[in-house]
Amino acid sequence: MLGAAAVGLLAVGCEKESGSQGSGPDRVSPAVLAAFEALYPGAEQVRWEVKGDYAVANFYWSGVRAAGVAANRAAWFENGDGAWSMTETDIRFDQLPEAVKRAFAEGEYADWRVDEVDMLDRDGVEVVYVIEVERDGREMDLYYSADGVLVKSVADAGDDYDYGDFIPSRPSDGIGDFIASRYPGARVIDVDAEYEGTEVELIDADRVKRELFFDRSDAWQYTKTELRRSELPQAVTAAWEASDYSEAKGYRLDDADLYETASEGTFYRLELESRRGDVKVKVTPEGELSLYTPQEGGDGAAVGADVEAFIRTNYPGAVVLEKDSDDGFLEVEIxxxxxxxxxxxxxAGEWVKTSWEVRVRELPAAVTDAIRRSDYAAFGIDGADFVETPDGDWYEVELEDDRDREVTLRVTAEGAILKR
Known part of the structure; x- marks a missing residue:
């Protein structure tokens, strides 16, 4: 069991984005104080914190106060030279741009309850609006551009999250030139520079969101574009339907992405789910289908210093295969x-769980004995995963009977069946 100690390691992975190291103006450089006064003259109730390499001012400005929150705005400055990086502003839902309100009303979270709304103004990139929504105990953060493009949806990071890891890096001139040439009129949403390279998220002139990755020498490696099923070319869907992983054989399309790469050309990657397990296939524009096998080092995408440190500490010797998003969570395969x-x-980059497939013969006797003693003794074992979480570990066992009824049990290694 990794537990709470492992989760705590995430707080020290990247000092520039970590928790507070002190408070008060005595730790804030004169350059920051001067820059703050120039940007926000007359700010009220200013409270300073130092977080890693940043000085953060929480304050009210222009007489606007949001009920029930400690400060209306939070501005981040580099504590050395005083350069402004980001300002978070609490706003009301009715203050959102009309395009954002319309996109939310037409989206899949329209019937969720809105908790809070933030506006993020950041150096060198587009303004982003974040709508925090909740339903049935589940919370999501929805990031929109000003013209209503849903940039990303992530599992809510909790009340203490401060957007510190959403401060963009500064891309090189070479990366900027590539984007201007390849995607004229594009708007950059985020830039994340890590040891492996630089990842750029942008919205192109056609309002399509794309993710680009550049290696450490700033050479372009790939562009990834998420697609709906209706956007897949006919040759791609025909190849899938004619394969061993078709819907007729029990597979369902979970995600589809278009990859334009420097090394492998253009292809479509389909993530398929079934009761027999998940599979990823690669399909060329001409309809040639093969299993998708990530290479060591994965698609090259940076996972972030905090996540990388967590993996290195808790799974020594692990190799990152790829990263993706799954239902609002960052998914990293190793x-x-x-x-x-x-x-x-x-x-917020906090570890939620780790899982991997186990064979039926690998299940402890206590687990299989518990199933035989349960109300599901007549069911057969269809598959199993081992799951690690901060709250404990268990085997997640999928059962099916001869009438195709299905049930999933969580069973500890000692044979205790957990309530879901």
């Missing part, structure tokens, strides 16, 4: 101890 494992992290 190879560790001869197994492929899937790790999930929430919007």
């Amino acid at each position: 190879r560790h101890d001869g197994r492929e494992k899937e790790l999930l992290f929430n919007g």
Whole structure:
């Protein structure tokens, strides 16, 4: 069991984005104080914190106060030279741009309850609006551009999240030139520079969101574009339907992405789900289908220093295969101890769980005995995963009977069946 100690490691992974190291203006550089006064003259109730390399001012400005929150705005400055990086502003839902309100009303979260709304103004990139929504105990953060493009949806990071890891890096001139040439009129949403390279999220002139990755020498490696099923070319869907992984054979399309790459050309990657397990296939524009096998190092995308530190500490020797998003969580696939494992992290980069497939013969006797003593003794075992979470570990066992009824049980290694 990794537990709470493992989760705590995420707080020290990237000092520039970590928790507070002190408070009060005595720790804030004169350059920051001067820059703050120039940007926000007459600010009231200013409270300073130092978070890693940043000085953060929480304050009210222009007489606007949001009920029930400690400060109306939070402005981030680099504590050395005083350069402004980001300002978060609490706003009301009715203050959102009309395009954002319309996109939310037409989206899949329209019937969720709105908790809070924030506006993020950041150096060198587009303004983003974040709508925090909740339903049935589940919370999501929805990030929109000013013209209503849903940039991303992530599992809510909790009340203490401060958007510190959403401060963009500064891309090189070479990366900027590539974007201007390849995607004229594009608007940059985020830039994340890590050891592996630089990841850029943008919205192109056609309002299509794309993710680009550049290696450490700033050479473009790939562009990834998420697609709806209706956007897949006919040759791609025909190849899938004619394969061993078609819907007729029990597979369902979970995600589809278009990859334009420097090394492998253009292809479509389909993530398919079934009761027999999940599979990823690669389909060329001409309709040639093959299993998708990520290489060591994955698609090259940076996972972030905090996530990388967590993996290095808790899964020593692991190799990152790829990263993706799954239902609002960051999903990182690794190879560790001869197994492929899937790790999930929430919007704040906090570890949520790790899971990997286990064979039926690998299940402890206590687990199979518990199932035989349960109300599901007549069911057969269809599959099993081992799951690690901050709250404990268990086996997640999928059962099915001869009438195709299905049930999933969570059973500890000692044979205790957990309530879901």
